[in-house]
Amino acid sequence: VEVTIPIYDRFNALDVIGPYEVLRHLPDTRVVLVAAEPGPISTEDGAVTLLAEHSLSEAPAPDVVLVPGGAGEATVREGGPIMDWLVEVNKTSEYTASVCTGALILAAAGLLTGRRATTYWLALDQLSSLGAEAVRERFVFDGKFATSAGVSAGIDMSLALAARIAGDAVAQTIQLAIEYDPQPPFDAGSEFSAPAASVEWLRKRSRF
Amino acid sequence: VEVTIPIYDRFNALDVIGPYEVLRHLPDTRVVLVAAEPGPISTEDGAVTLLAEHSLSEAPAPDVVLVPGGAGEATVREGGPIMDWLVEVNKTSEYTASVCTGALILAAAGLLTGRRATTYWLALDQLSSLGAEAVRERFVFDGKFATSAGVSAGIDMSLALAARIAGDAVAQTIQLAIEYDPQPPFDAGSEFSAPAASVEWLRKRSRF
Numbered sequence: 001v002e003v004t005i006p007i008y009d010r011f012n013a014l015d016v017i018g019p020y021e022v023l024r025h026l027p028d029t030r031v032v033l034v035a036a037e038p039g040p041i042s043t044e045d046g047a048v049t050l051l052a053e054h055s056l057s058e059a060p061a062p063d064v065v066l067v068p069g070g071a072g073e074a075t076v077r078e079g080g081p082i083m084d085w086l087v088e089v090n091k092t093s094e095y096t097a098s099v100c101t102g103a104l105i106l107a108a109a110g111l112l113t114g115r116r117a118t119t120y121w122l123a124l125d126q127l128s129s130l131g132a133e134a135v136r137e138r139f140v141f142d143g144k145f146a147t148s149a150g151v152s153a154g155i156d157m158s159l160a161l162a163a164r165i166a167g168d169a170v171a172q173t174i175q176l177a178i179e180y181d182p183q184p185p186f187d188a189g190s191e192f193s194a195p196a197a198s199v200e201w202l203r204k205r206s207r208f
Numbered sequence: 209v210e211v212t213i214p215i216y217d218r219f220n221a222l223d224v225i226g227p228y229e230v231l232r233h234l235p236d237t238r239v240v241l242v243a244a245e246p247g248p249i250s251t252e253d254g255a256v257t258l259l260a261e262h263s264l265s266e267a268p269a270p271d272v273v274l275v276p277g278g279a280g281e282a283t284v285r286e287g288g289p290i291m292d293w294l295v296e297v298n299k300t301s302e303y304t305a306s307v308c309t310g311a312l313i314l315a316a317a318g319l320l321t322g323r324r325a326t327t328y329w330l331a332l333d334q335l336s337s338l339g340a341e342a343v344r345e346r347f348v349f350d351g352k353f354a355t356s357a358g359v360s361a362g363i364d365m366s367l368a369l370a371a372r373i374a375g376d377a378v379a380q381t382i383q384l385a386i387e388y389d390p391q392p393p394f395d396a397g398s399e400f401s402a403p404a405a406s407v408e409w410l411r412k413r414s415r416f
Binding site: 012013014016018019020021023030031032033040045047048049052053063081085100119120121132138149150151152153159163168169171172173175176177178179180181182183184185186188189190191193195197198199201202 | 220222224225226228229232238239240241248253255256257258259261268288308328329346355358359360361363367368371376377379380381383384385386387389390391392393394395396398399401402403405406407409411415
C-alpha cells in the first residue's frame with residue numbers, strides 16, 4: 001500500500017505523525033511525505049521541521065492520500081500545485097483522507113461536495129460553507145473519503161482505515177503496537193466536555 | 209518554559225510529536241529538538257526525517273527534558289553524547305521525562321534507579337533490570353521524573369505534565385485545542401484488552 005501525505009508550510013505535525021505511526025504498520029506499506037518542492041517544511045511555530053522526500057509529481061498514484069491540517073491550510077486552499085495534485089490523485093486513489101482542517105483543503109478542491117465529512121470543531125461551519133455536509137463525529141467515512149476531527153483524531157481514523165484495508169485483526173495489532181489505550185488525565189477533549197472557559201478561550205482566538 | 213527533546217537515529221516519531229503538540233501550547237514555551245549533531249535524523253523506517261535544529265551543547269539547561277523511545281534507543285544507551293548530556297541537564301531540569309522505551313535510556317543513565325517508572329509494555333522487564341521499579345501504568349510521576357507507557361501514552365503524560373507546570377485549566381484548554389477526545393474503533397490498546405493473537409504476534413517479534 002502506497003500512502004502519500006502532502007505537507008506544506010505551517011502544517012500540523014500530529015496530523016501527519018499520528019496517521020503515519022498507524023498506517024506504516026500495515027503489511028507491505030510505504031508512507032511517503034511529499035511537498036510542492038522536496039526539502040524541509042516547518043510547522044506553525046517552526047519548532048518541528050519535516051523533510052519532504054519527494055515532489056508531488058514523483059507521487060502520481062498513491063493508494064491512500066492523506067491531507068493534514070494546520071494554519072497553513074488557508075493558503076493551500078487558495079489554489080496551487082497541491083490542489084491540482086489532489087484532484088488528479090483522487091481519480092485513482094483507493095482512499096482519500098484528511099485530518100483536522102485538512103478537510104477544508106479537500107472541500108475547496110471540490111472533492112467533498114455533498115459528502116458527509118468532519119473537521120476541527122471550530123471549522124465545521126467553514127467546512128459546510130465549502131460544500132460538504134459537515135457532521136460532528138470523531139471520524140467519518142463516506143465512500144472512499146475518510147475525514148477526522150481535530151489533530152489527535154487522525155489516530156482514531158487511521159485505525160479504522162487500517163481495518164478497512166487489512167482487516168480488524170491487523171488494526172488491533174497496530175493499536176497494541178502503539179499501545180493506544182488512551183487515558184487522558186482530564187475529560188476536556190470536546191466542546192461539550194471541556195470547561196466553558198477553555199471553549200471560550202479557543203473560540204475567541206479562532207481564525208474561523 | 210524551555211522544553212528540549214533529544215532525537216537520535218531510529219527514534220519513534222509519535223513519541224516526539226505527541227508531547228510536542230501538547231507542550232508547545234504552554235504559555236511562554238519553546239520546544240527545541242536537539243541531537244548529537246544538528247541536521248536530519250530519521251525514524252526506524254526512514255519515512256519520516258526530522259531536523260534537529262541544535263546540538264546537545266547548545267541546549268545546556270532545559271526546564272523540561274523529554275526522551276523519546278524507538279528502536280535506536282538500544283544504541284543510545286550503550287553510551288555516548290546523549291547519555292552524558294542527560295546526566296548533566298538532569299541536574300538542573302525541573303522535569304525529566306520519557307516516552308515509551310525512552311525510559312530505558314534514562315534508566316541506563318542511572319537516573320531512574322529505585323524510582324517508580326514505566327515504559328512500553330514489552331520492555332517492562334528490561335526497565336526493571338536497569339534498576340527502576342517498573343510499574344504497569346499509563347504514566348508515572350516520581351518526584352521530577354515522568355515516564356509513560358508506549359508511543360501514544362506520551363500524549364496523556366504530557367497533559368498531566370502541562371497541568372503540573374501551568375495548572376489544570378491550561379492543560380484542559382490544550383486538550384481541547386488538540387481535540388483529544390479519543391475514540392479508538394477497537395479496545396485493543398493494552399496487553400489485557402487486545403486479542404491474544406495480537407499479543408502473541410508482537411511478543412514473538414519483540415527485541416526484548
